[in-house]
Amino acid sequence: MTSESLLPQGAPARRTVVAAVGATGLALGLGACGSDEPPSSGAGAADHGGSGGAAAGSGGVLARTADIPEGGGKVFAAQGVVVTQPAKGRFEAFSSTCTHQGCAVNRVADGVISCPCHRSEFSAADGSVKKGPATRPLPAKKISVAGDEIRLA
Known part of the structure; x- marks a missing residue:
């Protein structure tokens, strides 16, 4: 039985x-793996200020240049990208996946991209590691800026 x-x-x-x-x-x-912290200034992945975030796949408008604060940036979770403006008029983009254990970065402020899981920090200018435990930089993503539109390339 x-x-x-x-x-x-x-x-x-x-x-x-x-x-x-x-x-x-x-x-x-x-x-x-997520964060209970609300997105900080410049890190809201859902609010694109009417920039057409829903159609922001390859070639679609991801954001407007005015959406990306100087010295900061914005995380676009659905597209897996973080866009920064390290200096006035200079825009960079990186993967939003932390190289430590794959969590999503959630914040960009004062020139630093932050991961909430283990507190790794990356440079908003070049994606390099500023503070571990991550040891590898965030991979760069290709974007194009035309007029006031930022698009994934």
Whole structure:
């Protein structure tokens, strides 16, 4: 006689319960990679100020130059990119995925791109590591700036 045959009729099998508990644990663990902190100035991924963020795939308008503060930047989570303006009129773009353990960076301020998971910091000018635990820079992304439009290339 198996342990499954001792269960009341209609009760889920032990395997089903164990699988459900495991899936719940995995979902909770993955959710811990995010941040409870609200986006700071210049880091809101959802608010593109009417810049057409929904159609900002390759070649679409990602942002307007006025959306990117000088000395700061903005994280575009859906596109996996962070755009910075390290000096007036100079725009740079990098992957928004931290090179330490793959968390998404969530903030750009005072020339620094920050990851909330383990507090790695990267230069807004060139993506280099300013503070670990990350040891590799954020990879550069290609953008084009025409007039007041910033597009992913």
